[in-house]
Amino acid sequence: xxxxxxxxxxxxxxxxxxxxxxxxxxxxxxxxxxxxxxxxxxxxxxxxxxxxxxxxxxxxxxxxxxxxxxxxxxxxxxxxxxxxxxxxxxxxxxxxxxxxxxxxxxxxxxxxxxxxxxxxxxxxxxxxxxxxxxxxxxxxxxxxxxxxxxxxxxxxxxxxxxxxxxxxxxxxxxxxxxxxxxxxxxxxxxxxxxxxxxxxxxxxxxxxxxxxxxxxxxxxxxxxxxxxxxxxxxxxxxxxxxxxxxxxxxxxxxxxxxxxxxxxxxxxxxxxxxxxxxxxxxxxxxxxx
Amino acid sequence: xxxxxxxxxxxxxxxxxxxxxxxxxxxxxxxxxxxxxxxxxxxxxxxxxxxxxxxxxxxxxxxxxxxxxxxxxxxxxxxxxxxxxxxxxxxxxxxxxxxxxxxxxxxxxxxxxxxxxxxxxxxxxxxxxxxxxxxxxxxxxxxxxxxxxxxxxxxxxxxxxxxxxxxxxxxxxxxxxxxxxxxxxxxxxxxxxxxxxxxxxxxxxxxxxxxxxxxxxxxxxxxxxxxxxxxxxxxxxxxxxxxxxxxxx
Numbered sequence: 001x002x003x004x005x006x007x008x009x010x011x012x013x014x015x016x017x018x019x020x021x022x023x024x025x026x027x028x029x030x031x032x033x034x035x036x037x038x039x040x041x042x043x044x045x046x047x048x049x050x051x052x053x054x055x056x057x058x059x060x061x062x063x064x065x066x067x068x069x070x071x072x073x074x075x076x077x078x079x080x081x082x083x084x085x086x087x088x089x090x091x092x093x094x095x096x097x098x099x100x101x102x103x104x105x106x107x108x109x110x111x112x113x114x115x116x117x118x119x120x121x122x123x124x125x126x127x128x129x130x131x132x133x134x135x136x137x138x139x140x141x142x143x144x145x146x147x148x149x150x151x152x153x154x155x156x157x158x159x160x161x162x163x164x165x166x167x168x169x170x171x172x173x174x175x176x177x178x179x180x181x182x183x184x185x186x187x188x189x190x191x192x193x194x195x196x197x198x199x200x201x202x203x204x205x206x207x208x209x210x211x212x213x214x215x216x217x218x219x220x221x222x223x224x225x226x227x228x229x230x231x232x233x234x235x236x237x238x239x240x241x242x243x244x245x246x247x248x249x250x251x252x253x254x255x256x257x258x259x260x261x262x263x264x265x266x267x268x269x270x271x272x273x274x275x276x277x278x279x280x281x282x283x284x285x286x287x288x289x
Numbered sequence: 290x291x292x293x294x295x296x297x298x299x300x301x302x303x304x305x306x307x308x309x310x311x312x313x314x315x316x317x318x319x320x321x322x323x324x325x326x327x328x329x330x331x332x333x334x335x336x337x338x339x340x341x342x343x344x345x346x347x348x349x350x351x352x353x354x355x356x357x358x359x360x361x362x363x364x365x366x367x368x369x370x371x372x373x374x375x376x377x378x379x380x381x382x383x384x385x386x387x388x389x390x391x392x393x394x395x396x397x398x399x400x401x402x403x404x405x406x407x408x409x410x411x412x413x414x415x416x417x418x419x420x421x422x423x424x425x426x427x428x429x430x431x432x433x434x435x436x437x438x439x440x441x442x443x444x445x446x447x448x449x450x451x452x453x454x455x456x457x458x459x460x461x462x463x464x465x466x467x468x469x470x471x472x473x474x475x476x477x478x479x480x481x482x483x484x485x486x487x488x489x490x491x492x493x494x495x496x497x498x499x500x501x502x503x504x505x506x507x508x509x510x511x512x513x514x515x516x517x518x519x520x521x522x523x524x525x526x527x528x529x530x531x532x533x534x535x536x537x538x
Contacts, residue, residue: 149404156390157402164383166375170342171398172368233387233434 005128007254011247012135013196014215018223018246019146019239020189021216026224027150028162028182030078033089033213037096038070038187040209042194044100047109047204056117060195067191068184070096075180100206107206116199131200142192143239150235158182190216211267218274219245225277290490291318291341291458296350298336298514310336311347312514318507323484323491325501328511329537334494337511338462341492343367355457369399372451374444374480376463381447384436388427388446391435392416395450419449423479441472448479452487459484461493465500473497477504498533510536 017039024032042063049059070092077088101107123133149155160168161178169175193212198204223245227238256269298311311333318324326334339345340352343364351360354370372395375381382391393408413431421428423445427438435443444464451459461480465473481504484491495501501508508525510518518536520528 148406151406151408152404153393153397153402153407154404156386156393156408159390160383160386160394163385164380166380167383168394169344169365170368170371170373170375170381171394172365172400173402174363174365233432 002128003254003258005132007250008247009128009132009135009200010197010254011250012132012139013200014193014219014250015139015243015246016142016189016196017193017212017216018219018242018249019142020186020193021213021220022223022239022242023146023182023189024186025217025220026162027159028179028186030085030162030179030183031089032071032074032183032186033086034070034074034092034096034183034187035089035190035213035216036209036211037093037100038067038190038209039194039212040100040204040206041066041070041096041103042191043198043204043208044103044109044194044206045191046195046198047111048103050111050114050116050199051109053114056120063191063195064188067188067194070191071183071185071187072180074187075183078183079176079179097206104204104206109204111199111202111204116202117196118199135196138196139243142189143243146189147236147239150239214267214270214274215246215249218249218270218277221245221274221277222248225281228281290320290322290355291492292316292351292353293337293340294351294353296337296340296352297348298333298340298345299348302348309514311340314350314514314516316509316516318490318492320490321488322507323481323505324493325505325508326492326494326511327496327498327501327508327533327536332511333514334511335462336514338460338492338494341458342371342373342460370457371460372398372454372456372458373460374447374451374462374464376466378440378443378447378467382435382443382450384434386435387432388420388435388438389413389416389431391446392419392431392450392453396453398454398456400454416453419453420446423449423475425475439472441468441476444468444472444476445479448476448483452483452489456487457490459489459491461491461495463494463496465495465497473500480504498537499530502528502530502533 017035021035024030045063045066046059049062074088074092077083077091078085118131118134121134122130124130150159157168157173158178161173161175165175220242223238223241226241232238232241252273253266253270257263257266261269293314293316296311296314300308300310314337326337328334336345340347343359343362346361351358353359354367359367389408393412397407416431417428420431425442425445427442464480465476468476477500483489493505506525507521509516
């Protein structure tokens with residue numbers, strides 16, 4: 001398959017996770033590790049239901065609901081039991097491993113002889129190009145829905161919750177409820193990435209989610225660097241940059257592999273890359289001031 | 290309007306560092322009364338304000354607002370009546386949201402935050418008119434992020450935001466403590482104008498005795514969690530500024 005097209009497709013598949021991390025980390029200021037588990041959960045449910053010959057219009061809501069439930073659980077543990085958000089996320093992520101394994105019944109489910117989202121709709125005769133066009137449409141719909149949500153009164157209250165909790169409580173918002181909804185939304189989006197990737201690579205694996213939070217974080221951090229660089233305040237542009245961040249991140253990984261870096265070192269290289277994007281702006285800021 | 294009955298607030302009960310922050314306070318604040326609370330640090334005045342706001346709940350006693358018992362009601366539910374200006378200008382606004390978004394939230398303080406877009410041209414022009422009344426030249430900067438403004442500007446906007454939605458009680462928690470004298474004066478003048486214009490019941494906690502003397506129609510002094518002085522209407526206007534200084538001598 002064409003190198004660029006494959007990378008682009010991967011990037012689009014991961015753009016949902018990037019939007020999810022954008023919501024949990026940038027809007028709510030919560031480092032949410034549930035991601036690793038809810039991404040696999042999305043993939044596992046997709047594989048299981050598709051192999052049971054369930055139609056996409058059943059699979060898609062099921063994936064969204066499962067992701068949202070995982071996120072809501074983290075949110076409830078964090079807000080009602082007053083447990084640190086990071087720990088709450090780790091607990092749910094850890095528990096999800098067993099849940100995912102029980103749903104699957106084994107550690108890997110290949111998708112054979114099933115119709116997927118990408119084979120159902122036909123825009124182009126070449127399957128990869130078709131996948132690409134379907135993804136563009138799918139991601140555009142998600143981005144428009146999230147963008148609209150953030151512009152509504154509810155969305156403004158959501159953005160304010162992570163920004164100034166004392167203010168938003170004085171303005172009549174139940175911040176606990178808001179955080180639970182926010183984490184549910186973020187993890188529903190993450191599960192959607194699992195849904196897309198599973199159909200793209202034609203299998204779900206119990207280990208597919210390990211470290212996936214870094215993909216989301218990396219994408220959001222790239223977007224954040226661009227947002228600060230160009231001083232962007234528009235919600236739409238920010239979302240567009242988060243999507244681009246997901247694609248740029250995949251390109252960096254693909255290029256790293258193509259220049260001959262051993263796949264064994266991939267996670268190390270990725271970690272260093274994320275560190276560089278976070279660290280470099282601070283270093284250069286220090287020098288100029 | 291606001292009634293506090295036999296209010297006690299004890300922090301760290303039963304421990305070595307137990308604090309009786311508010312000690313059996315009875316206080317009735319009439320409608321449209323502008324109450325000023327003074328007292329030294331640790332006298333319980335901010336605790337009293339927080340008890341009215343609902344950000345802390347009393348250890349015993351009861352609180353009612355507008356004849357509704359609110360003793361156990363959390364802060365976000367009391368926002369039906371209460372708007373609040375914090376000591377820290379950063380607490381009353383969301384810095385990473387635009388001015389217009391901040392005002393939108395304030396405008397729907399007592400209403401559910403629904404899934405419709407409320408920041409429309411109509412709303413924008415309403416906010417511009419309000420902001421123009423401050424005379425700070427901020428009316429054409431409504432898309433700017435709140436965090437780019439100075440403390441004085443943010444505090445003045447917080448005040449305006451408090452009357453964007455129906456509001457009966459305005460709580461002012463040392464609103465000018467972090468401001469320079471000029472901004473402080475603008476903020477206090479704006480507060481007084483809004484209190485009169487909208488017929489609000491207001492509580493001002495302050496360390497600034499000049500403000501305590503100038504504003505409000507009732508003044509109380511607190512010490513060790515109790516109200517030790519209480520002057521209303523004529524009693525307050527008969528006070529001289531030096532009398533206030535003597536209270537702290």
